[in-house]
Amino acid sequence: MKVGIDAIQFDIPKLYLPISTLATHRAIEPDKLIKGLGLQKMSFLDVNQDVITLGANAVFKLIEQENINLASIAKIYIGTESGVDNSKPVASYILNLIESKFGENSLQNCDVVDLTFACIGAVDALQTCVDYIRLNPTKKAIVIASDNAKYDLNSTGEYTQGAGAIAMLISLNPKIIDFSKETGVATSGVFDFFKPKQTIQKEAITGKTTNENWFDILESEITIVKDQPIFDGQYSNACYINRITEAYNHYKTESKQKEIIFNHWELILMHLPYCFQGRRTFIEIFAKENQELLDKQEGASFKDKMKALTKSPEYLALVQSKIYPSEIASGEVGNIYTGSIFLGLLSALYYSANENSDLTHKKIGFIAYGSGSKSKVFEAEIQPDWKNSILKTNLFETLENRTAIDFITYEKLHKKELKSAVLQPKNEFVLERIENDNPLLKGARYYNFIE
Numbered sequence: 307m308k309v310g311i312d313a314i315q316f317d318i319p320k321l322y323l324p325i326s327t328l329a330t331h332r333a334i335e336p337d338k339l340i341k342g343l344g345l346q347k348m349s350f351l352d353v354n355q356d357v358i359t360l361g362a363n364a365v366f367k368l369i370e371q372e373n374i375n376l377a378s379i380a381k382i383y384i385g386t387e388s389g390v391d392n393s394k395p396v397a398s399y400i401l402n403l404i405e406s407k408f409g410e411n412s413l414q415n416c417d418v419v420d421l422t423f424a425c426i427g428a429v430d431a432l433q434t435c436v437d438y439i440r441l442n443p444t445k446k447a448i449v450i451a452s453d454n455a456k457y458d459l460n461s462t463g464e465y466t467q468g469a470g471a472i473a474m475l476i477s478l479n480p481k482i483i484d485f486s487k488e489t490g491v492a493t494s495g496v497f498d499f500f501k502p503k504q505t506i507q508k509e510a511i512t513g514k515t516t517n518e519n520w521f522d523i524l525e526s527e528i529t530i531v532k533d534q535p536i537f538d539g540q541y542s543n544a545c546y547i548n549r550i551t552e553a554y555n556h557y558k559t560e561s562k563q564k565e566i567i568f569n570h571w572e573l574i575l576m577h578l579p580y581c582f583q584g585r586r587t588f589i590e591i592f593a594k595e596n597q598e599l600l601d602k603q604e605g606a607s608f609k610d611k612m613k614a615l616t617k618s619p620e621y622l623a624l625v626q627s628k629i630y631p632s633e634i635a636s637g638e639v640g641n642i643y644t645g646s647i648f649l650g651l652l653s654a655l656y657y658s659a660n661e662n663s664d665l666t667h668k669k670i671g672f673i674a675y676g677s678g679s680k681s682k683v684f685e686a687e688i689q690p691d692w693k694n695s696i697l698k699t700n701l702f703e704t705l706e707n708r709t710a711i712d713f714i715t716y717e718k719l720h721k722k723e724l725k726s727a728v729l730q731p732k733n734e735f736v737l738e739r740i741e742n743d744n745p746l747l748k749g750a751r752y753y754n755f756i757e
């Protein structure tokens with residue numbers, strides 16, 4: 307039985323900040339960001355956009371592209387770590403918006419929910435839906451990954467920011483890829499990156515509410531929720547490397563494969579919190595599987611040999627053929643948390659389709675990661691209709707067609723100081739207002755579709 311991704315669409319904000327502009331204003335050498343981390347552009351939300359408009363617009367485009375009969379959709383599961391409410395899920399908002407466009411009660415019997423585990427929540431949503439379709443093959447599901455990857459100004463995460471959503475139709479006999487039954491998993495409860503709810507005394511927030519570090523005074527004056535994470539960059543990298551290596555080893559056991567698994571993978575799709583994270587960390591798995599090659603490298607210490615291995619023709623060839631295709635969109639968009647691994651998939655397949663590569667029945671490998679922390683490793687097989695389905699998304703053309711903002715506008719958007727949207731919306735859902743007066747609806751968010 308084949309179950310997997312039948313169709314895919316996305317929504318990325320139309321605004322971006324060129325990474326060179328950020329580098330100049332932060333006195334960072336542009337080459338560190340461009341050549342060192344692979345960054346080009348940072349997508350940024352306009353005033354009237356949020357994680358709900360991103361998700362709703364992505365699924366709206368998917369429904370239109372595939373002419374989906376909503377009665378066939380049994381589940382809409384959302385992976386997000388940018389939820390706007392501790393009770394009402396993003397899924398409930400999106401359901402409402404889709405029904406407003408496609409008919410009242412058109413999703414009445416659809417099961418919707420949010421799943422949160424940092425950047426891996428959408429993989430959890432996907433696997434839950436895939437398992438459901440395996441048990442109920444006549445049904446279909448939609449998985450949405452939607453996030454706003456926002457970091458504090460002047461932090462080391464600032465240049466990795468981004469925002470966007472990916473929507474995927476999951477079905478039996480999918481057109482794009484079908485998933486392996488086995489998954490390698492590794493989990494460890496750590497504090498590498500997290501967004502704690504903060505409850506502090508009223509006096510302590512006086513004067514801090516206009517500071518860019520603190521937003522959204524919710525419910526009472528003493529509970530504040532930070533949009534931006536608390537994180538330790540290099541520690542989060544160490545956690546990422548440990549978890550992906552452990553999950554890869556677990557996948558070897560689970561799938562009973564003795565040979566080097568990634569040698570059979572045409573593409574390697576990893577969680578990309580920034581463009582070059584995959585190539586900078588996969589070397590650990592590569593080295594463990596190629597001990598002889600590592601031993602051959604010049605250098606006195608293990609660290610020197612590892613550094614040399616990253617520059618070896620063998621590793622550079624792997625990066626170019628198996629990792630680079632997934633990086634193209636990441637460099638243009640930035641981090642989109644739960645959606646990053648799927649943006650990587652879309653990027654790799656869109657690039658391969660443009661190159662006219664013959665990928666049918668080839669295997670691809672997924673290496674997912676979520677801080678906190680968990681990694682999942684699994685495989686998929688590319689299906690015969692993949693190219694037609696992927697080319698419908700117009701990924702690279704859409705990314706090409708965005709608007710650059712200047713640094714002043716960027717900082718104002720970040721600090722939520724702009725009152726009106728930078729761009730005029732067209733054919734999309736936008737945030738209209740957040741209720742502030744009516745105590746029974748305080749905090750309720752209202753949206754509109756602009757033709």
Ligand SMILES: CC(=O)SCCNC(=O)CCNC(=O)[C@H](O)C(C)(C)COP(=O)(O)OP(=O)(O)OC[C@H]1O[C@@H](n2cnc3c(N)ncnc32)[C@H](O)[C@@H]1OP(=O)(O)O
Pocket residue numbers: 335337338339341342343425462463466499537538539540542543546577579580583586675677
């Ligand atoms: C959220 C998760 O998914 S957890 C895993 C990742 N963590 C995060 O994303 C957390 C938020 N991000 C961060 O904290 C940071 O952006 C990090 C940790 C990702 C990167 O940290 P930084 O200190 O900015 O960069 P770092 O020193 O690690 O790397 C810079 C690279 O640019 C290279 N570089 C520096 N200057 C230049 C230059 N002028 N020209 C070319 N390359 C340069 C460096 O050599 C290095 O590359 P290498 O290690 O491959 O040689």
